[in-house]
Amino acid sequence: MEKEEIYERLNNVFRDIFDDETIVVTAETTSKDIEDWDSLEHINLVVAVEQEFGIKFNMNEVTTMKNVGEMVDIIISRISK
Amino acid sequence: MGLVTFTFMVFCIITLFIYFIVPKKIQWVVLLVSSVTFLFWDNFNIGTVIQALMVLIPAYIFGRLIDKYYDTKKAKRFLAFGILIILAQLIYLKYTNLFLATFNHIFNLFGIKYQFGLVYRNSLIGISYYSLIMISYMTDIYRGTCKAQKNIFKCALFMSYFPILTSGPFIRYDSVGKEMYKEHKFNYRDMCYGLLRILWGVFKILVISQRLGMLVDNIYTNIGIYNFVLTFLAVLAFPLQLYTNFSGSIDVIMGISEIIGIKLPENFKLPFFSTTITEFWRNWHITLGAWLRDYIFYPLQKSNVMQKLNKKCKNIFGKKVGKKIPMYVSMVIMWILIGFWHGGAYTYIIGSGLLQFLFIFLEDILSPVSKKINDKLGINTEVFSYKLYQVIRTYLLFSFAMIFFRATRVSNAIEIIKSMFTFNLGILNRKVILNALGMDLYDFAILIVSLLTLFIVQLLARKGSIREKLFKQNIIFRWGIIYSLIFSIVIFGCYGVGYNATAFIYGQF
Numbered sequence: 001m002e003k004e005e006i007y008e009r010l011n012n013v014f015r016d017i018f019d020d021e022t023i024v025v026t027a028e029t030t031s032k033d034i035e036d037w038d039s040l041e042h043i044n045l046v047v048a049v050e051q052e053f054g055i056k057f058n059m060n061e062v063t064t065m066k067n068v069g070e071m072v073d074i075i076i077s078r079i080s081k
Numbered sequence: 082m083g084l085v086t087f088t089f090m091v092f093c094i095i096t097l098f099i100y101f102i103v104p105k106k107i108q109w110v111v112l113l114v115s116s117v118t119f120l121f122w123d124n125f126n127i128g129t130v131i132q133a134l135m136v137l138i139p140a141y142i143f144g145r146l147i148d149k150y151y152d153t154k155k156a157k158r159f160l161a162f163g164i165l166i167i168l169a170q171l172i173y174l175k176y177t178n179l180f181l182a183t184f185n186h187i188f189n190l191f192g193i194k195y196q197f198g199l200v201y202r203n204s205l206i207g208i209s210y211y212s213l214i215m216i217s218y219m220t221d222i223y224r225g226t227c228k229a230q231k232n233i234f235k236c237a238l239f240m241s242y243f244p245i246l247t248s249g250p251f252i253r254y255d256s257v258g259k260e261m262y263k264e265h266k267f268n269y270r271d272m273c274y275g276l277l278r279i280l281w282g283v284f285k286i287l288v289i290s291q292r293l294g295m296l297v298d299n300i301y302t303n304i305g306i307y308n309f310v311l312t313f314l315a316v317l318a319f320p321l322q323l324y325t326n327f328s329g330s331i332d333v334i335m336g337i338s339e340i341i342g343i344k345l346p347e348n349f350k351l352p353f354f355s356t357t358i359t360e361f362w363r364n365w366h367i368t369l370g371a372w373l374r375d376y377i378f379y380p381l382q383k384s385n386v387m388q389k390l391n392k393k394c395k396n397i398f399g400k401k402v403g404k405k406i407p408m409y410v411s412m413v414i415m416w417i418l419i420g421f422w423h424g425g426a427y428t429y430i431i432g433s434g435l436l437q438f439l440f441i442f443l444e445d446i447l448s449p450v451s452k453k454i455n456d457k458l459g460i461n462t463e464v465f466s467y468k469l470y471q472v473i474r475t476y477l478l479f480s481f482a483m484i485f486f487r488a489t490r491v492s493n494a495i496e497i498i499k500s501m502f503t504f505n506l507g508i509l510n511r512k513v514i515l516n517a518l519g520m521d522l523y524d525f526a527i528l529i530v531s532l533l534t535l536f537i538v539q540l541l542a543r544k545g546s547i548r549e550k551l552f553k554q555n556i557i558f559r560w561g562i563i564y565s566l567i568f569s570i571v572i573f574g575c576y577g578v579g580y581n582a583t584a585f586i587y588g589q590f
Contacts, residue, residue, distance in 0.1 A: 019401070038359075039374050040408055043382035047391075060224035062383065063375045 001079060006053075006072050013048050017041065027069030053079060082122045084247055084333050085286055092119070093337055096243075100341065105264035112238055112261060112341070119243035120205060129205050132174070133241070139166040140215035141236045147222045148229035160223045164216050171212045174204040179425040207246030209422065215240055217376055218254045227255040235262055244337045248330040250348040251368035257345060265342030274548050275340035280566050281538075282332025285325040287574030289535060292520065292528045293322035295575075299519035301487060304496045311517045312500045319487050320480050324352070325535070327366075346371075351539050356471035358440040358478055369422065373415050381411045405445075412438055423486070428494060432485030440478050527573050 007025060014023045018036045031037040037045065046062055049071065055078040057065075065071050082089050096115040100108055121129060143163030150156040181197040188195055218239065221227045230236040239258040245251075252258065300307055300315035328349045338345045348368050355361035362370055381387060387407045395403030413435075420434030455462055488494035518525055541547055551559055 039378065040412075043379055044391075044404055044408075047383065047388065058224060059380060059383075060221075060226045062379055063224075064226065 001076075003072065003076070006075055007068075009052055010049065010068065010072070013052050014045070017045050017048050025068045027067065027072065029068040030066065049075070055079060082119060084330050085283055097340060100265075101267040105266075108264060109235065109238055109262045112242070113234060116238060116241040116243040116246075119246060120207070120241045122206075124203065124205055126203075128203060132170070132205050132208070133211075135170050136167050136212055136215055137233070137237055137240055139163050140219055140240065141230070141233050144219050144222050144229040144236070145231070147219060151222075151225065156223055160219055163219045167212050167216055171208065174202045174208060176421070176425050177202060207241075210246060210249055210251070211240045213372060214252060217251070217372060218258070220376055221254055226253075227258075230254070230258075238262075244334045244341075245345065248327060248334060249366075249368060250331060250334075250346050251372045252345060257343065260343045263342075268342065270552075271342060272340050273552065275336040275338075277336070277548055277551070277563065277566075278332050278339065279336035280563070280570065282329040282334075282336065283574075284531075284566055284570050285329030285332065285535070287570055287576070288527070288531045290322050290325035290329060291575035292524060292531070293318050293325065295519035295524075296517070297322050297487070300517055301497070304493070304500055307500075307513075307517045308505055309501050309503055311514070312497060314517075316484055316497065316501060317476075317480050320353075320476065320483050321532070323483065323486075324349075351543060353476060354472060354539070354543065355475050356468060357444050358437060358475055359444055361475055361479060362437065362441070369419070373418065377418060378411055378415050381414065382407065387411065409442060412441070427491050428485045428488055431491065432482050432487075432494075436482035436485065440482070531569075531573070 010025055011023060014025055014034070015021050018034055018041070020034075020036075023034065031042070043062070046057055050056055053075050055075060057074060061074055065074070082092065092115070096111065100111045103111055120133065140163060143159045146159045147156045147163070150159065178199045181199055185196045218227075222229050230239065238261055239252075239254055242252070242257075242261060297315050297319045300311055301319075304312070331348045335345050335347075346368050348366060350364040350367065352361050352364040355364055387410070390407045390410070391404060394406040397403065398406065416434040416438035417430060418434075419437070420430030420432075423429035423433045454460075461467065484497050485491065485494045488497060515521060515525075520528070538547060541550070551562060554562075
C-alpha cells in the first residue's frame with residue numbers, strides 16, 4: 001500500500017472520529033493540531049485506525065506515538081508483515 | 082525528614098558534595114546510599130526493611146522474567162504476579178482502615194453491634210510513590226518500552242531516589258531512571274538554576290502556604306463561629322494553600338535533582354490559569370494524571386470489555402453519544418482511584434474524585450449547549466473578559482470540591498457549605514476578622530504582597546522561563562532579586578508556634 005493511500009484512509013478515519021470534514025493529516029500532525037484529540041478520544045481514534053487497517057497497536061505504541069507520521073510508520077510495518 | 086528542614090538541607094549538601102568528588106563511575110552508589118538513608122531516616126526497623134524489600138525484590142525478579150519471556154503468555158503472568166504482590170502490600174498498609182471503617186458503617190446500617198477496631202500500620206515514607214513507580218517499571222518492560230535492570234542495586238536506586246519520595250513527581254524508568262546511572266559533571270549553571278528554584282519553592286511554602294494555613298485551619302476548625310464571608314474566604318484560600326505547598330515542594334525537589342543533573346518531569350503548569358476543570362487537571366499533578374492515563378485509563382478503554390460496551394452503546398444510542406458512555410465509565414473508575422490515591426477516605430473520594438468527574442462530565446455534555454447560547458446572544462468567547470470569567474469559574478468549582486478534600490469528614494464539609502450560604506453578617510468588626518484570619522495586620526499584609534508576587538511571577542512564567550530571563554539580567558538586578566527572595570524567606574517565613582516543617586499536605590498521600 002502506498003503512503004498516500006494510507007494518509008487518504010487516515011483522513012477519513014480522523015474526519016469520522018473528530019466529526020470534522022476539513023481535517024487533513026500530515027506526518028507532522030499531532031494532538032495539538034486537532035482540537036478534540038485529547039487523551040479521552042485517543043483510544044477511540046487508535047481503535048478506529050486498527051479497524052480500518054486490520055492491525056493492532058501495542059500499548060507501548062499507543063502511549064508513545066508522537067505524531068501521525070509515527071502512526072503511519074507502524075501501520076506500514078504491520079501491513080507489510 | 083521534611084523537605085524544608087535544616088536536617089534536609091545538610092543532608093542534601095553532604096550528598097551533593099560527595100556526589101561530585103567521588104569517581105564518576107560510582108556516583109550512582111552515592112545516590113543509592115543517600116536514598117536508602119532518606120527512606121529509613123524516620124522509620125528504621127525490621128518491619129520497614131521487609132516492606133521495602135517486598136516491593137524491590139518482586140519488581141526486580143519479575144522485571145527480569147518479563148524481559149526474558151518478552152512477548153509470550155508467560156510474561157503476562159509474571160507481570161500480573163508482580164503487580165499483585167506490590168498492590169496487595171500497598172492496600173494492606175494504606176487502606177486497611179478504609180475497608181474496616183466501611184464494614185463498620187455497613188454493620189451500623191443493618192443494626193449489627195459488632196465493630197472492627199481500627200489498626201495502625203507503620204508504613205514507609207513514599208510507599209505509594211515507589212509502589213506505583215515499580216508497577217510502571219514492570220509494565221514498561223512488558224510493553225517493550227524499556228529493558229529490565231540487571232543490577233538489583235541500580236533497581237533499588239530507581240525505586241528509592243530520595244528527592245521524589247515525599248511528594249513525587251512520578252518518574253519513568255525509560256526517561257528518568259536511566260539518567261540516574263549516568264555520570265554527571267558538576268555544572269555551575271545547573272547549580273544556580275537549581276538553587277533559584279529551591280529558593281522559590283521554599284518561599285512558596287514558608288511565606289505563602291504556611292500563612293494561608295493559619296487562616297484556613299482556624300476557620301475550618303471553628304465552623305459556625307464565623308459568618309459566611311469569612312467561611313468563603315477560607316474555602317477560596319485552601320486551593321492556594323494546597324498549591325503553594327505542593328508545587329513549592331515540587332520546586333525544591335526539581336531544584337535538587339537539577340543540581341545532581343537529573344531532569345525530572347514537570348508536575349504543574351500554572352493550573353490556576355485554566356479555563357475549564359478538564360484543562361485544570363492537565364496542569365495539576367500532571368505526572369499522576371499521566372500515570373493513570375498510561376497504566377489504567379488506556380488499557381481499560383482498549384480492553385475487550387470496553388470495546389464490546391462501546392459497540393453496544395453505539396448500536397443503541399448512535400455513534401456520537403454511544404462512544405461517550407464507555408469513556409465516562411472508565412473516567413468514573415479513574416477518578417475514584419484518584420480519590421483512593423489521596424488516602425481513600427470518603428472526603429477524598431468525593432473531593433478529589435467524584436466531584437472532579439462530575440465537573441468534567443458537565444463541561445463535556447454542556448459545551449455544545451453553552452456554544453449555542455453564546456452564539457445566540459452574540460457573546461465573544463475569545464476576549465479577555467470571557468477568559469477571565471472562565472478562569473474564575475474554574476477556580477470556584479475547584480474550591481468547592483476542595484471543601485470535601487480539606488474537611489475532616491463529609492458531615493464537616495456539609496456544615497461548611499451550609500455556613501457559606503447562611504447569609505448572616507453577624508458581628509464583623511476588625512477584631513473578629515483578625516481573629517478569624519488567625520494573624521495580625523502585619524502578617525496579613527505580607528500575605529497579600531507575597532500572593533501578588535506569586536501572581537506576577539506566574540504571569541511572567543506564561544511567556545517562558547523566568548530563570549532564563551533573570552540570569553540574562555545585569556548582575557545588580559539579578560542579585561537584588563535573589564537576595565530579596567532569601568531575605569523574605571528568612572524574615573517573613575512562618576517558623577512560629579504550631580509550624581511544623583514536616584507537615585507537607587501532600588506528603589501524607
